[in-house]
Structures are given as structure tokens and as C-alpha cells.
Amino acid sequence: QKEVEQNSGPLSVPEGAIASLNCTYSDRGSQSFFWYRQYSGKSPELIMFIYSNGDKEDGRFTAQLNKASQYVSLLIRDSQPSDSATYLCAVNVGSSASKIIFGSGTRLSIRP
């Protein structure tokens, strides 16, 4: 089992709709979770981080964490064409030698 799993997509969402991106992880001890956005040819940029169970909102973005189910998601409201990118879920795994592990990413396409 991969440490961090995402559907590769592509996920196609009409402009103005809600895009929902999902991620599961295998390390039950993980405490820190991150969502990154990567445009083609660019480096990953942090969108949100979440440490506690529940929802965390920042503008049009909402991260949701359920540690019991080992599941983290990202909702993008009022999707814009500029949201079209690959979204990477990342998890801090390990204990004393913790490392940030990435999922394979979900390609999101917002159609006008």
C-alpha cells in the first residue's frame, strides 16, 4: 500500500462548481497534512495545511481531515479556470525521522 494515495484524474469540473479532491494515508501516527498546487512546469506551492480533525477554511478552499478514517480532502468552491492544475496531498510520516511524503497528485481541469 502506498503511503499517500490520490486518484490521478483528470477531474473535470464546470466553472463555478465545487471541486472535491480526496487523499488517504497509511501512517496512523501522522499529525500534519498539506495540500499543494502545482502548475505545469512550476514548483509545488502550499495551499493549506491541517493538523486537527474537522474542517479548515481559507477563502474558497476547505481542507477536511478525518484521522480515524485516515482521510483528508480539499474542496474548492466557485472553481475558476485558474484552479486548473495538479493538486498534491502531502503527509508528515514517521516519528523521530519524520518526512513529508507526497501522493501522486490529482489533475484538475475547470471547464468554462
Add this chain to the structure above:
Amino acid sequence: DTAVSQTPKYLVTQMGNDKSIKCEQNLGHDTMYWYKQDSKKFLKIMFSYNNKELIINETVPNRFSPKSPDKAHLNLHINSLELGDSAVYFCASSRRTGTENTEAFFGQGTRLTVV
């Protein structure tokens, strides 16, 4: 003022050559990483350093040798380059709080092409 900067941005070289990529961060972070992103866009961790000490080595071939002269710099030297080494290499850094690392900030990447 770039937070994590790596050079060069592009590197084209022949098989068998030796090359280096440099990385510097001015964020005051304790932890630095090298990641490799292949053609399928999978971002795989290679090495992690904390305060100049190697913490993580993810079964990377011995041809890859990281060096951290101080906690703001992490360089990657690659010997005897192979075609399969072609990828984008990202340097990143994060702050360490206790046993956890905060979010990682990435450099702009180095696109390595081995011909």
C-alpha cells in the same frame, strides 16, 4: 527575495558525466530536502537533512551524494549520470517543531536531461 533558490534551472549533460545542483534557503529552516519528480509527475523524497545532519536516505543509488555545509545550504552531486536520472529535482525546506516538520517550501526546480 527568493526563499528557496536552486541552481541551475536547466541542466543538459551526457551520460557518464558528473554534475552538481546547489540549493540555498533564507527562511531560517532546520530541515532541507531533495525530491525527484519523474515524467509521471510523482514527487519522491530522496534525502532529508536536519541541521546539516542526514536524517533520511530513501534508498537512492550511491551515485547521488548530498552535502550540507550549513543548515541553509544543501547541494546534490550526481556521479556517472544515467538516462534514468533525467527528471526535475526540487529542493525544499521546512521548520522542525519537536518531531514534526511544518509545511515544505520548494525551490523552482532543476530540470536535468541526460542524453
